[in-house]
Amino acid sequence: MKVGFIGLGNVGGKLAGSLLRNGMDLSVHDLNDSFVADFVSRGAKDGSSPAQLMQDCDAVITCLPSPAACDAVVSEMLPHVGPGKIWMEMSTTDASEVKRLGALVLAAGGEAVDCPVSGGCHRADTGNISIYAGCTRATFDKVLPILTHMGRRILHVGEIGNSSTLKVMTNYLATANLITVCEALTVMKAAGMDLGMTYEAIAMSSGTSFVHETESQLILSGSRDVNFTMDLVQKDIGLFQKIADDHGVPLEISPMIIDIMSDGQKRYGVRAQSDRIIERLEEATGLSIQAPGFPQELIDDEPEERGYEVVVRR
Template sequence: MSTRQGYAFIGLGHLGGQLAASLIRNGFAVSVYDRDPAAVECLVLLGAEAANSPADAAARAGNAITCLASPKVSEAVLAGPDGLLEGLPSGGSWIEMSTNGQDEIVWLAALASAAGVETLECPVTGGVHLAAVGKITALVGGEAALYARHRPAIEAMCARSFLMGPVGSAAAIKVITNMLAFIHLVAAGEALMLAKKSGLDLAQSYHAIVASSGNSFVHETESQLVLNGSYDIGFRARHGRKIRRAARACITYRCDLSAGQAGLWRQRLVDHDREAARGAVGTELRASGFPAKLEAEISQIIN
């Protein structure tokens, strides 16, 4: 039996499922809840305990971790009926790994504090492919002592973590990193299209850029999924709405997402932005030899 702290994990999507799996593999007792029974079953097969609600999961574990789609969902899971605050004991901890705006996480932390629950915000950055092998990076906001208490669990999920300051600090840096990622993605699309229009081989152009001063983490990883045509990064364009609301500064992430566009992988913004700005419908950036999904070995940024 593990002597480590137990955790409830709520939100077992592309990212959350990988993070929860890392906790289980590293010997933590984990109770899980998600609206998708299949996602719960996958974690149960790894050794998690299934719960009937967020409140039930939190009561079993004493601490809770969430990785959810929006601040509205985070609020419902935290403070709604059968929410975490109904199950967490006074003195328990809530680790929020969702991406929130700074004002939103400060407000949610205040709700938790009123119920005697301490909050550690812990959004992650690097991609689902790195989360799958425990090499993603955590951006942490909260009290240093609380961070130290839960650092073993954070390090079980993440290769690196940075304590940025009080609650709200991690939200600010996460917005900054996501803003840069979107800018880099659009810039990479512009570069590949210029290569295409110049008659260059796209695969050779990709590798030349990787070896150049113009390389970036986004180009090295996500440009592969553009060239393959899968766009399958596990991050959909609708999630970028949070970034647009919070940052208001991403210079070319300007498209209005329709219901159909919101479900696209975010790499499709390369095509969408070009079609909106240049009318280049039908121009595809494709080259052979690139994967449909990213593996951790692709990135040399985190070793």
Template sequence: MKLGLIGVGNIGMHFANRLVAAGHEVRVYDRNAAALDRVVTQGAKAAASNQDLAAQVEIVLLSLPIPAVVLQVADEISQPGSKVRVVVDLSTTGPSVTHQVANLLKGRGIALVGAPVSGGTANAEKGALAVMTGGPAAAYEEVEPLLRVIGKNIFHLGEDPSLGQTMKIINNTLYATSMIASCEALVFGVKAGLNAKTMLDVLNVSSGRSFATLERIPQCVMDRSFPVRFTTELLHKDVKMCMDEAEKLGVPMQVNPVARQFLAFAISQGDGDKDNVYPIRHIEGWAGVQFGEAPKA
């Protein structure tokens, strides 16, 4: 297919590279010139702007950081002169803004498939993401082959484009809460005299395991590398969005807001652009111990 992809950052670049490798002709645009150059060297073709891209392709995928940007870009790519018929939003946009985007595009004859992803940059590179979609069945069926290039587990949750977004913010909120709880418990274990790696080995064959203990903490904290895979700021955005949407529906939440508060504190301490497991350092500082250690030179 001839496709457009807007947003080729830490995760979007893997979408571009995998789609190109699968034989698709991919037009890309990103305001970050370095990010754009990075995927052009892998075979993607750069567009001059969002509108320029929309004038060349009928299917556009979005991988953007915040809901307001998704809404702005949706408006730009649906102006007169656009060829776009279907938009696939791979961003975490949230249900409320997704309704706005869907209504905007529908009024201009364009179908929206909300398709947020989960699994992080490592799984994005391997094409092993979970993709949570919502949207018209015909549009979903048309783009499903593309989604199978970037994801392993594809779910169509219904005709409403916001359903995948609701599922995504639930997922990210549960991750945030379990990650922070895991960090607290593991730091406690170190302080009590347990070995960091042994604790993870035990947890990961026991009922306390989670994505945080299986992947994020072993890969990013044990060796103190903290590579940026998903920032604290973006995770906080998703959790806050979940709290706001739950409140709109009258669903009480008592535990998950504590995770949002901790992430907000970490951002206030300068951790916003760091990986979301980096704030374990605050818990370590309060406890006076460190979980894991950098490899010896």
């Protein structure tokens, strides 16, 4: 299949890189010409525009920073959608919006897939990230070979929109993990515990998590650069809160997390790295939550392998 990719930013550039590295026939587009030039230098084609990509490719993937950007791109592609054309949305967006755009693609005779990723930029870079795919089973079978070049674990989640709902839920959990990890590390430092030892104690315990085993390292090294900014966190946890509100679920922790992240944005900037939320506690206590021996950036040391479909327990 000929694949187009629109949006070569932090995550999109890494996902598109996995397609290129694994020999896919790839054309790319981004508003940043230097991103496109880099891909062309490595063997991709310059896709020129969203409209041209939809004309030239069997499947066009979008990985964009906002629902508004996605709406603009899909609107440009829509006149060229028809039978045999597939739109694959890999952004984290509102489920109702991806359903609306997906319905337009389907009405034009094409197919639509809602397929956001989870697992961090370092895993997106190696093809080891996880992907949720919302679409018909027939469409899923068509795009699975593409998805398995970008991700390790691929989960078919039913109709379009389900992926976005699940994705904001997982990002809510990750943010809750980040807040509690910050509190745990700060309390242990205040209690006189060595932070390197504390890291290992958590990692080998029932209290560990993906967030601890990745983001805690960036907190302790002082890097605090996880390639995910507070505005993106706020978007995702806000979407999760909206789902809860729409279904009448009276959450207690979620509003507190939103308030904590809002305060972090006021202190450090709307687009500050999310791991800088630890600095609220450092300022409140006068403690430095750092330790030697931790990396400045996350590296995925798992070998790259072709992905596979995760089968749901029934």
